Amino acid sequence: MLGLEDFVRFVEGTDEEEKVKDLKEAFKMYEMDGCGYITPKSLKRMLSRLGESKSVNECAVMIAQFDLNGDGVLNFDEFRVMML
Template identity: 55%
Template sequence: MRSPFADFERALLCFDSDGDGKISASELCHCMRIAGGEMSRAEAEAFVLSVDSDGDGLLDVDEFMTLVEGGGEEEEEREMRQAFVMYEMEGEGCITPRSLKRMLSRLGTPRDIEACEVMISRFDENGDGVLSFEEFRKMMAL
């Protein structure tokens, strides 16, 4: 039976240009360029640090798997909070029908206040007429 790590190990070996069994930030940059992407040295170092569980500044196969599987929960949390702030806009710590209407208009899908109220009510678990961050997170998970 083939190891569940086999594909990740093969991918890691392709990226591991110096043959040490680990990926450095510079090797990660190089791989991104080959794949047609762009990643600065600072971005690569931040990625490596975000999943480097043993603190050696390199990615072993387990850490590489974490990176490939999504880069960690911290990055996902940060991106979700950034999206929430875009919709929140009023500084109230929640998404109101008015702030939702404004953001949807900016995105080219205008809705009236009543439609925004209905959209919010579908995910408003506590019935306060607005979306908290946790309610927004659940909505975005669908």
């Protein structure tokens, strides 16, 4: 029989897995080029599709805020930190 603590851990784990799945889907929408990271150009393109007009430079500044390794792009782990 599943105890309350085990049940809570199970439910919380499921929620986390669902969040990661959703984040991966969102990440794919933003990276677009299949390169495994979000560039300022791909971010600009996606924001344009969402009705937000930003320059490539503005997108680079947005990325820099969460670019933990300083390479100028966002990998999935950096994107995850930004979104959570």
